[in-house]
Amino acid sequence: MSDDDLHAGPHGFWTRYVWSQDHKVIAIQYGLTAIAIGLVALVLSNLMRLQLGFPGAFAFIDPASYYQYVTMHGMIMVVYLLTALFLGGFGNYLIPLMVGARDMVFPFLNMLSYWIYLLAVLVLVASFFVPGGPTGAGWTLYPPQAILPGTPGTEWGIVLMLVSLVIFIVAATMGGLNYVTTVLQARTHGMTLLRMPLTVWGIFVASILALFAFPALFVSGVMMLCDKLLGTSFFMPAIVSMGQPLAHAGGSPVLFQHLFWFFGHPEVYIVALPAFGIISDLISTHARKNIFGYRMMVWAIVAIGGLSFVVWAHHMYVSGMNPYFGYFFATTTLIIAVPTAIKVYNWTLTLWRGDIHLTVPMLFAIGFISTFVIGGLTGLFLGNVSVDIPLSDTYFVVAHFHMVMGVSPVLAVFGGLYHWYPKITGRLLDERLGKLHFWVTFLGTYAIYMPMHYLGFLGMPRRYYAYEGYEFIPASAQDLNAFITVAALVVGVVQLVFLFNLAWSLRHGRHAGANPWGATTLEWQTPDTPPRHGNWGAALPEVHRWAYDYSVPGAARDFIPQNVPQEAGVGAEGPAWEGHA
Amino acid sequence: MALAIALVVIVVATVVFHFASPWWFTPIASNWGLLDDTILITLAITGAVFVAVNLFIAVAIVRFRHRAGHRAAFEPENRRLEGRLTLLTTAGIVAMLAPGLYVYSQMIAAPADAAQVEVLGQQWQWRFRFAGTDGRLGRTDVRHVSADNPFGLNADDPHGRDDVLVASPELHLPLDRPVTLLLRSHDVLHNFYVPQFRVKMDLVPGLVSRFWLTPTRAGRFEILCAELCGLAHYNMRGHVVVEDEAAFRAWLAAQPTFAAVR
Numbered sequence: 043m044s045d046d047d048l049h050a051g052p053h054g055f056w057t058r059y060v061w062s063q064d065h066k067v068i069a070i071q072y073g074l075t076a077i078a079i080g081l082v083a084l085v086l087s088n089l090m091r092l093q094l095g096f097p098g099a100f101a102f103i104d105p106a107s108y109y110q111y112v113t114m115h116g117m118i119m120v121v122y123l124l125t126a127l128f129l130g131g132f133g134n135y136l137i138p139l140m141v142g143a144r145d146m147v148f149p150f151l152n153m154l155s156y157w158i159y160l161l162a163v164l165v166l167v168a169s170f171f172v173p174g175g176p177t178g179a180g181w182t183l184y185p186p187q188a189i190l191p192g193t194p195g196t197e198w199g200i201v202l203m204l205v206s207l208v209i210f211i212v213a214a215t216m217g218g219l220n221y222v223t224t225v226l227q228a229r230t231h232g233m234t235l236l237r238m239p240l241t242v243w244g245i246f247v248a249s250i251l252a253l254f255a256f257p258a259l260f261v262s263g264v265m266m267l268c269d270k271l272l273g274t275s276f277f278m279p280a281i282v283s284m285g286q287p288l289a290h291a292g293g294s295p296v297l298f299q300h301l302f303w304f305f306g307h308p309e310v311y312i313v314a315l316p317a318f319g320i321i322s323d324l325i326s327t328h329a330r331k332n333i334f335g336y337r338m339m340v341w342a343i344v345a346i347g348g349l350s351f352v353v354w355a356h357h358m359y360v361s362g363m364n365p366y367f368g369y370f371f372a373t374t375t376l377i378i379a380v381p382t383a384i385k386v387y388n389w390t391l392t393l394w395r396g397d398i399h400l401t402v403p404m405l406f407a408i409g410f411i412s413t414f415v416i417g418g419l420t421g422l423f424l425g426n427v428s429v430d431i432p433l434s435d436t437y438f439v440v441a442h443f444h445m446v447m448g449v450s451p452v453l454a455v456f457g458g459l460y461h462w463y464p465k466i467t468g469r470l471l472d473e474r475l476g477k478l479h480f481w482v483t484f485l486g487t488y489a490i491y492m493p494m495h496y497l498g499f500l501g502m503p504r505r506y507y508a509y510e511g512y513e514f515i516p517a518s519a520q521d522l523n524a525f526i527t528v529a530a531l532v533v534g535v536v537q538l539v540f541l542f543n544l545a546w547s548l549r550h551g552r553h554a555g556a557n558p559w560g561a562t563t564l565e566w567q568t569p570d571t572p573p574r575h576g577n578w579g580a581a582l583p584e585v586h587r588w589a590y591d592y593s594v595p596g597a598a599r600d601f602i603p604q605n606v607p608q609e610a611g612v613g614a615e616g617p618a619w620e621g622h623a
Numbered sequence: 624m625a626l627a628i629a630l631v632v633i634v635v636a637t638v639v640f641h642f643a644s645p646w647w648f649t650p651i652a653s654n655w656g657l658l659d660d661t662i663l664i665t666l667a668i669t670g671a672v673f674v675a676v677n678l679f680i681a682v683a684i685v686r687f688r689h690r691a692g693h694r695a696a697f698e699p700e701n702r703r704l705e706g707r708l709t710l711l712t713t714a715g716i717v718a719m720l721a722p723g724l725y726v727y728s729q730m731i732a733a734p735a736d737a738a739q740v741e742v743l744g745q746q747w748q749w750r751f752r753f754a755g756t757d758g759r760l761g762r763t764d765v766r767h768v769s770a771d772n773p774f775g776l777n778a779d780d781p782h783g784r785d786d787v788l789v790a791s792p793e794l795h796l797p798l799d800r801p802v803t804l805l806l807r808s809h810d811v812l813h814n815f816y817v818p819q820f821r822v823k824m825d826l827v828p829g830l831v832s833r834f835w836l837t838p839t840r841a842g843r844f845e846i847l848c849a850e851l852c853g854l855a856h857y858n859m860r861g862h863v864v865v866e867d868e869a870a871f872r873a874w875l876a877a878q879p880t881f882a883a884v885r
């Protein structure tokens with residue numbers, strides 16, 4: 043095959059858009075699938091809120107379906123939406139373009155990764171249609187209840203959930219190996235690791251975390267399937283269930299929790315690190331200013347990634363594990379706050395003395411900082427073992443994790459989509475609709491979650507179908523729950539505006555040109571927009587500088603793309619650690 | 624500009640909400656007042672950071688929003704500033720972690736004279752067991768569980784015969800006497816939670832978990848399950864009655880022993 047053929051790419055519809063090995067097409071496939079299943083999760087959350095805000099008003103929401111909504115909403119959001127969208131979607135689209143590669147290093151594996159992911163999603167969706175419905179064990183799937191009568195979906199639902207997760211992990215492993223190898227092996231000439239945009243750093247480290255963390259979920263899923271289907275006792279001690287003694291003996295439910303959270307906590311950062319990276323690049327680009335403390339930002343990502351493997355049991359302070367673990371996990375957990383705080387400082391210091399363009403991506407980026415800060419700060423309550431004990435399993439936890447790994451990553455997703463949509467489609471998303479979407483989402487999520495912390499202080503337990511007849515809960519708490527539900531419905535509905543915008547702007551959006559935001563990174567320097575198969579035409583770009591030469595003193599324009607040679611950037615004084623050959 | 628105003632409004636609204644909120648901790652009924660203090664320290668420190676960061680962003684937006692001819696500064700890094708912020712953050716972390724761990728060290732060290740009470744959870748009800756006159760709880764095993772032996776007591780263990788079994792989901796505890804709760808479950812995970820006591824702990828089949836407290840306020844408080852345990856999780860109700868020693872003794876004497884119910 044000649045070089046020309048390689049860049050021309052496949053011609054037929056099926057090879058081009060369906061069985062595609064082009065990272066950009068695969069990214070869009072990943073993205074659309076993730077958004078589609080994410081909509082299911084959004085609807086489920088609104089159904090939950092209907093029950094909580096107006097208990098009993100909707101007869102079809104019985105306790106079984108309520109717990110099924112809770113479970114499926116959580117699992118979809120964390121795994122099938124956010125993980126898939128950040129790594130499979132953003133990672134796939136941006137890594138080759140940002141490091142100056144023609145594609146992922148293993149394009150066939152990349153294609154396989156998507157189709158296996160789709161299979162995992164379909165198996166998950168199938169669980170809505172099997173006898174007994176999907177599992178209602180909570181997204182944490184704690185045994186023994188996950189596989190015992192008394193919990194919804196313990197016949198088929200839990201089996202399909204575990205099978206789907208195992209399939210998902212196969213897909214995520216294929217993707218992760220690809221992303222990591224591409225970053226390590228396929229960077230273009232001049233693209234040193236410390237010249238990579240922080241988006242790539244975030245996705246790169248998150249992919250490494252995924253490769254190390256998902257196996258723990260994989261084995262726990264396989265073991266629980268064995269417990270359920272073959273009668274083994276990995277997680278099952280001797281039990282009398284509903285008056286019936288079971289054949290299990292000797293297993294440990296707490297072992298499952300250790301395995302689950304050994305995956306589950308790094309998972310938080312598998313979602314957060316790509317968001318950190320994207321936000322860094324959005325802030326820098328739209329404030330026309332270099333990211334403040336780039337090297338510190340890189341080391342913070344690496345440090346957070348490393349530390350995320352030694353904090354898992356802070357999810358288990360009241361699990362009955364050895365209480366002395368509490369000292370260790372509280373200490374590691376609060377240490378992780380230091381590199382995380384550094385990231386927040388550096389974002390805000392990037393804004394300081396910037397030239398802030400309040401574009402839609404920038405609105406979402408700043409919204410991210412605000413919501414991430416509150417979510418991160420409440421984590422200091424829950425990470426600090428003794429403080430966690432009164433708050434554990436209350437609405438304070440719900441408010442915390444939604445702010446820190448629901449709302450803020452989703453705001454990063456939105457910011458990223460408004461930012462890169464012009465590269466993907468050649469057209470800008472509509473700005474007025476974008477602003478409407480931002481304001482309702484940002485203010486709405488504050489209205490939902492800020493008061494929710496106080497229901498947690500009050501002591502309202504989470505995962506309750508109803509709160510009737512509990513004397514310690516004042517009647518006013520129900521009014522607040524109704525208010526939160528209304529806010530959640532409004533935020534839910536406004537997402538339709540975003541979907542409409544995505545579809546409408548495809549044909550009617552303003553033409554973007556190659557580089558509408560005046561950005562320095564390589565994906566904006568492609569010869570074609572949207573980039574064609576092979577990305578770079580005849581010759582790969584050559585990188586001469588870091589990703590953040592914004593408003594360089596003496597330069598004619600307020601940005602110098604990474605592929606502009608040093609001597610062309612007149613008077614440029616890059617960061618001190620960059621060689622000026 | 625609207626965003627700067629919105630951030631200021633969010634900060635003001637949050638602070639106002641905090642002080643006006645009718646939703647707050649229930650009045651404490653145990654010795655863990657130190658926990659409430661640690662939460663307040665944490666709230667003060669994190670609240671200050673929340674206000675500071677949001678206001679800083681608001682000011683930055685107002686001062687450095689795009690205007691024609693305006694250009695951003697070029698400042699790749701500032702090691703001194705980054706170092707100071709790291710130190711300041713570390714100090715804040717220590718200020719929260721140190722009292723937190725101090726309180727925790729007390730929470731996991733029950734006093735030697737603490738009484739022991741067993742809490743047994745099963746879908747979806749609570750049972751309780753006190754040691755009898757011999758002061759020792761009898762041995763149990765899931766294999767012995769049956770309709771007439773819901774605790775799974777070993778009938779051959781003499782220590783179990785005088786154990787006091789509380790079949791109703793109402794536990795009585797004496798005021799101002801430290802007590803260790805030993806938690807067991809025969810089926811799935813549960814969590815013994817009394818909001819006014821502040822402490823909570825999972826019940827795990829296959830092991831005995833525990834926590835201790837001293838009830839400091841007489842009254843009748845609700846017991847909740849705080850670990851999703853199936854369909855009726857939200858309805859796994861119980862009560863704990865804290866009363867003076869004499870009333871407690873009278874109540875306890877009225878409960879049957881294992882030997883009596885066999």
